[in-house]
Amino acid sequence: MSLRQRLLASLGLSFVALWLLVAGLMYLHLEQQVSRTLDQRLAASATMVAGLIARQPERLLASPPSPLLVTPQLEGVACQIRAENGDIILQTSGLDSSLLTWPELGFSTRQVGDSSWRLYTLRQHNHLITTADRMTERDNLARSIILVMVVPFALALVGGLLVLWWGIQRGLKPLQELDTELNRRQPSNLEPVTLRQPPVELAPIIGTLNNLFARVRRAVAREQRFASNAAHEFRTPLTGIKTHLEVARRVTGDRQRHALEQAGIGVARLQRVTDQLLMLARLEQGRNLEQEQSSATTTTIAEALEGLAGRERVEVQGANADCQVAAPATLLAVALRNLLENALKYSEPESPVLLSIERTATTTPAQIRFLVRDQGWTTGASSEPPSPANETGGHGLGLAIVETIASQFHGTLTASRNRWGGMDWVLSLPASTGG
Template sequence: MMKRSIHWQLIISLSLGLSMAAFLAGWAIYNVAQQEANKLFDYYLQQAALFIPYRLDEDAEYSEKDLLGEDIFVEVWNPEGELIYSSSNDFTMPRYKTLGFQNVQAFDSYWRVYTTSRRGHYIQVAQPESKRDLLAKNLALRSLSPFILLIPLLLFLTGWIVRRNLRPLKQMTVAITQRNSNDLAPLSSQDQPQELVPITDALNGLLARLEQTLKAQHTFIADASHELRSPLTALKLQIQLAERAKTEPQRLQAIQKLGERIERAIYLVEQLLTLARHDMPDLEKEWVTLNNLVSYITQDYQVSAKSHQLELILELPQQPLTILANESALTILLKNLLDNAIKYTPAGGMIKVGLATNPLHIKLWVEDSGIGIPELERPYVFERFYRASNHQAAGTGLGLAIVHNIVQQLGASIQLSVPVSGKGLIVQVQFPLSLFPFCK
């Protein structure tokens, strides 16, 4: 299917518009010229009547020079109503007593007649309307001649002006086409038409976001390759130890250690993939009822909490709380928070999960009685692969980084604080007013 061209659309539209305007203007000029020509012919009829000598003698003879043209017919009657002069020997028109101009029909044709009275004499001047119309049309067409010649020039100028004014768009296209895939520098909007500035700004915004995404990917690849090197090296060493085992118990112990390291590597890869998936902008959003989602996930973690000798408590309000978010992202967010809480809370401790609301926010919080995070290190725990100095349990340092990325993508905010008891950690995610259903 052939693509539409703005260039040709403008030329065709403007040409049609100009042609239509030219046609209407020509039609108006033609009619005005005809009207003016008829007025001029009426004036000639009046002058023909005045051309008759002041004193008319019934016995006077008039030569052909007295006639004002072969298309003008003159007749004169004396006060007694006798015809004393006729410019034609072929026929005689009837006398029309109405003074002034009138249109009449005689001798199978239409005439324009002017009648006047001078010293009792009646003077009647007539002209065939067919000849008047022919002359009027010729004069009108002559007046349109320059106008008709001007139309092609206007069409040519239209095409030239459209091409000239679309040149900056073509220049922008060439500038973008000639760039390589690594050149994400912003386009210059200097000396650009006002209409192209918003497009340039939008492209620059897209280039900036693309550059940010590419930098994040490069950083992620560098970090992932660095973090995977250690567990893969450990796996290789563990395999070598298993191969060197001389006794069955040593071999079984080495295989057990190998399985543990494989589990850690799998968990690290899963976390890396999760981080990569939620490091991209523009998550698809839908209306999610938090009460149901939090209740379902918390129930799934009851078994894990009991296996670690922890009490997992759920505190939900009576009214359903609904926000505009990505359900999959919310699930990963809460699971990472619960994983961390279970991992860093000693046996016999307690974990609380709850929802709360105020006129401005909906809050999702997870509180534990674990070892917490030192206050000075809290600003850094959202960075990739950062682990707090007091965390001895095995981990990847990606859990809170994933949570932070999801929070940013959802337009929410996250806060870390210490419970009233002074022991443990509270992670609180606040969803703003714009995500509430009544803002839909």
């Protein structure tokens, strides 16, 4: 059941139940008032007859031995005057004498055949004055009251349900517009959702959708960069291997051995790219490479520098204070090694690369800050320097792995230009509580 149908059903049933309850209460109250009014009419009729008798008592004394019959103007009403000895002095015509035989004083109800009568008896000196109404007339009046009440109530109820349906349709129109907007979109359209004058209640949903679209857009861009980087990383060693093998087939001796060695270097590079891809896939799936929760910076730096090509160009500062980082040592070493390789690759062969470590206590928890700084290219070179900040994923798989490690362990990776024309890469990770 849709939200519109659910609202219409719940509110409509509540509306109908409320109106029926009000109509029932009004009918019961009106029926009681009508019954009381008719009883008062009976009592008033008996009192009026008693007043007439009190003014002209001689008319009763002069009555003939047989009861005087009076024809009433309305059918279903009756009146009788009886002496205390039981003699009927006066009564209306067509009245069954058994109906008013020794009636009770006040109000009472009697059943005569198929008809019920409502009686009121009043004692006036030595006479009993009884007035009566047939209950059938009262029932007809009650049915008339019901008819008078049902028609307006039914019209008002139908009108109210129509207004309720219109209000629900109008109130849910922004949801329909949002549904139409989302269904009309192409899968590649990740632009923010915009509605004309959205209601306050719908604003958080639209904001959440737009945040989701923004995250998906960033993820898609990251995947596209990753695909481009992976293709580039694979294409370069594969091309080199193919070229060197082709040369090795055509030459002999030292030149052949040199070509095979270069092909082996390409295979090693290709293997490293494959390892990087596997590590990135495991990181994105949230699978840690090891279970340790912290690592020492001195040990991690030593592991990152071990076997690094261009190790002699790296200057390490601040590694004396052994800080504990809330990240596995293997992953931290991989991140630092990738940053150093990137800095060595995108700077002049003779320029130094700085690796500094410092602990900052300005945040909670404290952060361990790793800075990798290169001096870029000051002379003409074929390679382009890395992009500025906010484009950390655009140069090779190494930086993509660093960014993934940082995000997985609640850290950050930022990049900025320095005054030498190179890049400053800052990897910040939380310090271990024991460090």
